[in-house]
Amino acid sequence: MNLIIREARIIDPKSPFDNKIVDLIIEDDSVTKIGIGLPNPNNIEELKLENLHLSQGWFDSSVSLGEPGYEDRETIANGLKVAGKSGFTGIALQPNSYPVIDNQSQILFVKNKANACATQLYPIGALTKGSEGKDLAELFDMKNAGAVAFGDYNKSQDNANMLKIALQYVQDFDGLVIAFPQDEKIKGNGVVNEGVVSTRLGLKGIPNLAEELQIARNLFLVEYTGGKMHIPTVSTAKAVQLIREAKAKGLQVTASATVHHLVFTDEKLEEFDSRHKVSPPLRTDIDRKALIEGVLDGTIDMITSDHNPIDIEHKKMEFDLAKNGTIGLESAFGALMTVLPLETVIEKLTVGKATFGIKSTPIVEGAKANFSLFNPEGKSTFANTSILSKSKNSAFLGMKLKGKVYGIYNQGELLITE
The missing domain is CATH 3.20.20.140 (Metal-dependent hydrolases)
Incomplete structure (x- = not known):
């Protein structure tokens, strides 16, 4: 899927955009453009989330x-x-x-x-x-x-x-x-x-x-x-x-x-x-x-x-x-x-x-879109409702957590938590 990710802070020391808030245009599973206030003439889907951070x-x-x-x-x-x-x-x-x-x-x-x-x-x-x-x-x-x-x-x-x-x-x-x-x-x-x-x-x-x-x-x-x-x-x-x-x-x-x-x-x-x-x-x-x-x-x-x-x-x-x-x-x-x-x-x-011999590339134009999306701020308590796995044997139940994971973009698919 083609996508524009809006106002994401990049966390990637190997990227020239590290710690900068930018837009990213993803087309055909690759990052085609990174910049600020990028236009959307083709009216492709956009993603904008609170305090969005993005890493490899x-x-x-x-x-x-x-x-x-x-x-x-x-x-x-x-x-x-x-x-x-x-x-x-x-x-x-x-x-x-x-x-x-x-x-x-x-x-x-x-x-x-x-x-x-x-x-x-x-x-x-x-x-x-x-x-x-x-x-x-x-x-x-x-x-x-x-x-x-x-x-x-x-x-x-x-x-x-x-x-x-x-x-x-x-x-x-x-x-x-x-x-x-x-x-x-x-x-x-x-x-x-x-x-x-x-x-x-x-x-x-x-x-x-x-x-x-x-x-x-x-x-x-x-x-x-x-x-x-x-x-x-x-x-x-x-x-x-x-x-x-x-x-x-x-x-x-x-x-x-x-x-x-x-x-x-x-x-x-x-x-x-x-x-x-x-x-x-x-x-x-x-x-x-x-x-x-x-x-x-x-x-x-x-x-x-x-x-x-x-x-x-x-x-x-x-x-x-x-x-x-x-x-x-x-x-x-x-x-x-x-x-x-x-x-x-x-x-x-x-x-x-x-x-493990798995290739990764910095977040730059032309790179494959393989991203984790998250917000490092905010607090929550890990509860049974937080468990997505079939098994429920979590040692973390009741723990106070910091931050929130939104999901990923990879393999041409956006997967976001409800």
């Missing part, structure tokens, strides 16, 4: 949906609509469906399901067959089919030699390995962060060491192989420091942190509410502040919602037995705005594309 399209590096196999949790079509109305023009889809996305045909299946959607889907292929950690999956075939990375969602690789081989193998086709950082033996039967809160509540704890030991091992493997690794959902202060040191050495390492680890601590567990049961677990305020520092100094490259819809039968139950995970697309921007400056939020929601 946001990208979420870790989103679980459900389809195929768990459509009761979420479908690809609705999940992508939720992402778009939450401001995301692209998501990396985790392979934790049923069957697991571990071969070329599964990659093609989920890509075809997303063809007609405004939000683009970039599948992550499983690193091992069935995500069982025993044999490497068809990595090269999945790469050719469109996989942007390889990892077993929320499952660490106990076999260090297999991870070493994977890091060596994918270098032939510039592949990216995602290594979830958790030593399962040290985690044991833990369900929450090990500390004062777990002791007081009588819940089995997961020590920070479970994450840090695994990261240290994986960084040695990266250094040995010269491979490229992404460490997702970092949650401890020591982990941030380990990654900072690895980057100083010049290792090809990137990292993400989740929205919920940046805004919540394990104090949220006082009511035994399983909505706050996530993996890795919510940590202490010392860890949360270290994550914020890591975001600000560039140690943590990107922020993810780690959106993971879980059906009520597996979530609203005894805390020890409930599945890990929270949905987070709808609340991501508003929650981040409560702890980080706007420019940092936009940077961390857009820069991750480069890690």
Whole structure:
């Protein structure tokens, strides 16, 4: 569709229009003109919204949906609509469906399901067959089919030699390995962060060491192989420091942190509410502040919602037995705005594309129209009515959010929240 976006403040340091209020004319999916008070002789549709801000399209590096196999949790079509109305023009889809996305045909299946959607889907292929950690999956075939990375969602690789081989193998086709950082033996039967809160509540704890030991091992493997690794959902202060040191050495390492680890601590567990049961677990305020520092100094490259819809039968139950995970697309921007400056939020929601080999262009004339639309001002309370996902397992219910997402323009489609 052709469109004129009126009086939008551009937030894009790579654009000559950064922090300027301008009009944008979009024709045939491209920006044909940027300026002030642009005429509309062809009487095309116009969009004007209160305090409208516009940035390059946001990208979420870790989103679980459900389809195929768990459509009761979420479908690809609705999940992508939720992402778009939450401001995301692209998501990396985790392979934790049923069957697991571990071969070329599964990659093609989920890509075809997303063809007609405004939000683009970039599948992550499983690193091992069935995500069982025993044999490497068809990595090269999945790469050719469109996989942007390889990892077993929320499952660490106990076999260090297999991870070493994977890091060596994918270098032939510039592949990216995602290594979830958790030593399962040290985690044991833990369900929450090990500390004062777990002791007081009588819940089995997961020590920070479970994450840090695994990261240290994986960084040695990266250094040995010269491979490229992404460490997702970092949650401890020591982990941030380990990654900072690895980057100083010049290792090809990137990292993400989740929205919920940046805004919540394990104090949220006082009511035994399983909505706050996530993996890795919510940590202490010392860890949360270290994550914020890591975001600000560039140690943590990107922020993810780690959106993971879980059906009520597996979530609203005894805390020890409930599945890990929270949905987070709808609340991501508003929650981040409560702890980080706007420019940092936009940077961390857009820069991750480069890690996954996804092209992005500054907001200039001639560029493809791929935009997130939002208002950084105003406050609201995240309520059940704010949830667009099929599953309702949000850790953010009742939280005071800052700002408002209007939607996106991408793939020639304007998708706006009601």
